[in-house]
Amino acid sequence: MAIIAIWWAGVFLEVLILVRGTRAGLFSKYPGFYFYLASVAVVELSRLIAFRQFPNVYPLVYWNTQFVSLVVGCVVIFEVYRTGLKEFPGTARMARNLLALVFAFVFSKAVLTAADGTSWLAALTAMKLERDLRLVQAGALLALVVAFAVYKIPLSTNLKGILLGYGLFVSMSVVQLTVMVRSGVVFQGIWKNLRPIGYLLMLCLWVVALWSYQEAPRPAHTITLDEDYKMLVASTRKRFQKTRLALGKAVRP
């Protein structure tokens, strides 16, 4: 009964975020994210119907729609990348190359896993596949978070909320699926309810972060000391080199 309540609460929150997105004009700002959320809402409803009306086909519906959600989830990561690094073309290019590499790995891994087993829809195989895909998503998110942190990229409350919500959900999923795959437990014990609760928390975070449109804070001033990137790097490395020489003397008396 509790799981059904969580389920309905999830659908309600998804619809609420979509409605608020329409009213606050966030659809045009984050189209990828809202596309993901709309598809997840449809998936949740179809699962709910299958669970209540056709329990025999529910596992089939679950794993198929889960794969769709996973692939569409990649759109959220691209959205974070696209919006977050809009003002920083060099950093964006660097992150884009990295993400392209990561996503090439996603699909090759998916194809390999699909071709590998005879029981493509078997719960454990599907769970392994999902863990692998979530792992790659986690890798992509890690790369983005590190880029944001290292280059001090200012994020709007909306984008930060999207990143935090989805990132926390992905990280929790990776840990949970890893433990489940290792123990061979499928939909049992504490894990049965943990994931829906985690998903619900993510939705709550999104409701708060996406209630209204927030402009991304921009750096007050962008100071460009060197027009040429190579010149900038040379200058920085020269200063480091000087320090290294002095420190080298110190550690070799």
Next chain:
Amino acid sequence: MIAFYACLGVGTTLFVLLFFLGAGQAPDDGGAEPLDLAGERRTASCPPEIVQRVFSPQDSEYVARVGTPRLERFYLGERRRVALGWIRRTSTELSQVMRAHVRAARAKQDLNAATEARVFLQYLRLRCLCGLLLIAALVVRPSLLQELAIYASELSRQLASGEQGFERVARAVPTRVHSGT
């Protein structure tokens, strides 16, 4: 087994990083820091000859001649404190150089991942060296403190001259300062 821990590690690392990101993003201080870092350093660092005077063997010999344990302890404590202060400042200056680089580099069109990784590794190596020096300053024999101090002073001086060079380069190239809005 390795894959199991690797998966857990990735998930946990992402969770922790996001937690810190959510806890509060460091304010973007691009442009807030004055460009005249070298001037600040010039006032903070001492010329090598002054450092030599401060850490001259005469002082050490005098303290040894007096033979008062309390004075010796005080002398050693003070010298160690100064050495540690210089190393810490060097470390801080390294961070400032890196921050300035990151702020300038992030807006560049031709940002290169490999180059950035090299710069970052160089920075990490230097921070590690500073850490080792800091430990050495804590455990080193008193007679070596003088050498350590002179090295620290020399290091600070070189950083300052490096900063001047950087500024000269900046002045040579037209500097663009614009507001983000």
